[in-house]
Amino acid sequence: MNVIRNKIKQSKSLTGPFPSFDIEKASEYPYQLFLEWFDEAVNNGVHGPHTMTLSTIDCNGSPDSRVLILKDVDEYGWYFASSSQSSKGKQMDANPNVALNFYWSLLGKQVRIRGKVSKMDEEMSAKDFLKRGTVAKAISLIGKQSSILETPCDVDEALVNQLHRIRKNPTLVYPFWTLYKVMAEEVEFWQADEERKHTRLRYSLEGGKWYKKRLWA
Ligand SMILES: Cc1cc2nc3c(=O)[nH]c(=O)nc-3n(C[C@H](O)[C@H](O)[C@H](O)COP(=O)(O)O)c2cc1C
Numbered sequence: 001m002n003v004i005r006n007k008i009k010q011s012k013s014l015t016g017p018f019p020s021f022d023i024e025k026a027s028e029y030p031y032q033l034f035l036e037w038f039d040e041a042v043n044n045g046v047h048g049p050h051t052m053t054l055s056t057i058d059c060n061g062s063p064d065s066r067v068l069i070l071k072d073v074d075e076y077g078w079y080f081a082s083s084s085q086s087s088k089g090k091q092m093d094a095n096p097n098v099a100l101n102f103y104w105s106l107l108g109k110q111v112r113i114r115g116k117v118s119k120m121d122e123e124m125s126a127k128d129f130l131k132r133g134t135v136a137k138a139i140s141l142i143g144k145q146s147s148i149l150e151t152p153c154d155v156d157e158a159l160v161n162q163l164h165r166i167r168k169n170p171t172l173v174y175p176f177w178t179l180y181k182v183m184a185e186e187v188e189f190w191q192a193d194e195e196r197k198h199t200r201l202r203y204s205l206e207g208g209k210w211y212k213k214r215l216w217a
Helices: 003-010 030-043 087-094 122-130 134-142 153-168
Strands: 051-057 063-069 072-074 077-083 097-104 109-119 177-191 199-206 209-215
Touching (some): 030 077, 030 177, 051 077, 063 077, 077 087, 122 134, 134 153
Antiparallel strands (some): 051 063, 051 097, 072 077, 077 177, 097 109
16 A cells, blocks of 8 residues: 555544533633633643634635634634734735634644634734744844745844844834734534544624534534
8 A cells, every 4th residue: 555645544533532512501602612612722731722724815816824823812803913924914915804723633622713804903913022032023023924035044144133133122023013813703613523423513693693503514
């Protein structure tokens, strides 16, 4: 058998044991259930529970996706930060329809969020930027995320320059650093079951009210 196909076949997924998901007891609002699931992930030692995939749409209508870090969640949405000059930043400027995906394999839980993204104001974005580590700030200040890197040693030189600027002015903020908020219109909670009888619950926002529907797995 083809080596890679064999390795894929032998890879384990959805092995459990998994927690049960009582849909009857699910919160009225999806962000509340998300917070409960997030707590469960943290309490069970899930590695990087705040790691998620952001999907965007480019100017040709083709999907794109990448991993990001979740910064906050509240009743208004899910927050992350990036450069508005990056590929994703430009894609979101042109088309605010996005999707987020979390997968916590240890618990067999997946959360899918679809909605519209918006930019938080400059003050909040600056606050987020200033909370970053020095090197992370310096890398952002270079301001070249997603552009072609012709000469790898240019990175070191650019980094040294930006670290020098930060040393001289510790409150320096990269002007395109942006805190984004995804306002959900649909949120699906998916709980794996070892016997493959997975449980799916979808919340949909209609006329300002959240409706819950169970889905076939
Ligand atoms: C675990 C992990 C966390 C990441 N967190 C962020 C983040 O919070 N913000 C960000 O701009 N990029 C983050 N990245 C890098 C992105 O995945 C991506 O490479 C970068 O943002 C450029 O994406 P773009 O070209 O689609 O704009 C992270 C990557 C990984 C693997």
